[in-house]
Amino acid sequence: MKVEISGKNQADIHGSILFLVKMKKCERDELAKRVVHYYCDVVNRSSKLTWDHFKREGFNHKLIRRIISRFEKEGRVVTSCPPGRSPIVSTPRTLRKVEALLEKNPEISVRDASAKLNISKSTYHYIKDKKLGIKSRKKEPIPKYNGDQAERARKNCRKVYRRLSESPEAVLIMDDETYVMVDPANIPGNDWYSCRDKENIDPAIRFKPKEKFAQKYLVWQAIDQFGNVTPPFVSKGTMNAQIYLENCLKQILLPFIQKNHPGKKIIFWPDLASCHYQREVVLWLRSNDINIIERSENPPNVPQARPIELFWSICKQKYNKRKSPAKNLRSFKMIWTGIAKKVALEHGQNLMSSMKSKILKIAKNGVFGV
Numbered sequence: 001m002k003v004e005i006s007g008k009n010q011a012d013i014h015g016s017i018l019f020l021v022k023m024k025k026c027e028r029d030e031l032a033k034r035v036v037h038y039y040c041d042v043v044n045r046s047s048k049l050t051w052d053h054f055k056r057e058g059f060n061h062k063l064i065r066r067i068i069s070r071f072e073k074e075g076r077v078v079t080s081c082p083p084g085r086s087p088i089v090s091t092p093r094t095l096r097k098v099e100a101l102l103e104k105n106p107e108i109s110v111r112d113a114s115a116k117l118n119i120s121k122s123t124y125h126y127i128k129d130k131k132l133g134i135k136s137r138k139k140e141p142i143p144k145y146n147g148d149q150a151e152r153a154r155k156n157c158r159k160v161y162r163r164l165s166e167s168p169e170a171v172l173i174m175d176d177e178t179y180v181m182v183d184p185a186n187i188p189g190n191d192w193y194s195c196r197d198k199e200n201i202d203p204a205i206r207f208k209p210k211e212k213f214a215q216k217y218l219v220w221q222a223i224d225q226f227g228n229v230t231p232p233f234v235s236k237g238t239m240n241a242q243i244y245l246e247n248c249l250k251q252i253l254l255p256f257i258q259k260n261h262p263g264k265k266i267i268f269w270p271d272l273a274s275c276h277y278q279r280e281v282v283l284w285l286r287s288n289d290i291n292i293i294e295r296s297e298n299p300p301n302v303p304q305a306r307p308i309e310l311f312w313s314i315c316k317q318k319y320n321k322r323k324s325p326a327k328n329l330r331s332f333k334m335i336w337t338g339i340a341k342k343v344a345l346e347h348g349q350n351l352m353s354s355m356k357s358k359i360l361k362i363a364k365n366g367v368f369g370v
Contacts, residue, residue, distance in 0.1 A: 029078040031059070035067045036077045089123050090131060098127050102134055142367070143301040150367050156299035158363035163267065163293070164356060170265040170291075172355075175222035175230075175253070176308045177239055177273070180316060182332060183325040186214040187316050217332055220248050221340060222256065223308050225355065227348020229340050230256040234333045241278035249281070254288060268292045272300055304370045305358045307351035314343050 270276040303309040326332035
C-alpha cells in the first residue's frame, strides 16, 4: 500500500526533523518544561490549546504531542540523553590525557600535542575546546626587567598610589613620546587578504612592502586622568631637555593646564627619560606649581600602569588605516591631531579609569600581578 504525503505534511515533517537536529539537549529540555508548565498550570491539561499555543510560536505540533505524551505515560518532562554511538577516539581516558598534558605544559602546540597523543589535530582541538573548555590565549607583552627593576617598580608604584590617595582632589597628568612611521604601511601589524588562489592576486594586495630605513616622526603628548589630551608636538629629530622644556612644557602643557584645570593641584608623571629630569626642567615645573613625581619615586618599566602607552597603540592603528602617507610634517601633525582627538573622545576616559587600580595591583602583587 502506497501512502502519499501531501506537500504541507511533508514540509511539517521536514521542519520538525530539522528543528530537532538544530536544537541542543538543553534547549529541548527547556522547551519541554515550558510545554508541561503550560499544559498543567495554564490550560488545565488541554492538549489542543497547548498545541495551538506553541504552534503560533513556530513549533511543530507533533513535537508538542510527543512531549505531552511522554509526560502523561512516563511522568517524565525532560528527554533522556540523545542516542549515539560510543566515542572511539574522544574517550574519557583520552580526555584525561589531554588535560594532564596541558596542565604539565600549557605552551605546547596543537601539532606537538596531537603527535604525542597519537590523535589528529582536529580531534585534539575539539577535545581541548569543546570537551574540556580550555581556550588558547595570546601571551601578554610585558617589558623585560633587569636587576632590581621589578622590585623598584613595585615599591615606587606603592609611593605613587599613596601620593594619589593623599591628594584626591589633585589632577594626574602623564606624558610620553613615541615614534610614528610616516608611511602607514610601515606601521607594525598584520594585514590580511582573502582569495582562492594567491598566484592570481594582484601583487599590490598580496605583498606588503617595507622600507629598511623608513622615515618617522617624533610625537609628544600628555593626557590627564579624565582622558583629555594635549595637542601633539611633532618633530623630525630626537628629544632633549631644551626642546622638551620650550616646545612641550611651556608651549603646550602649561596652556593645557591653565585651560582645563585652573587653580587645581597638578601631579605630573613623566617617564624616566633623562631629559625629563634635567635641572632646568624640574625647576620650571616647581616654579609653576606642578608637582612632579621625583625620579627616585618613579616606577621603571610599567607601561601596564601608564594608559598613554595603549593610547599610542590605538592612534597608530587608526593611522595605519590610511591609504597614503602624510605629505610633510605639517600635514602629519594635522592628521595626528585629528586622530588623537577622536581616540581621546572615544577611549580616553576608559583608558584612564583603571589606572589607579592597576598601580595598586602592581604595588601589592608586583609587575606581573596586573
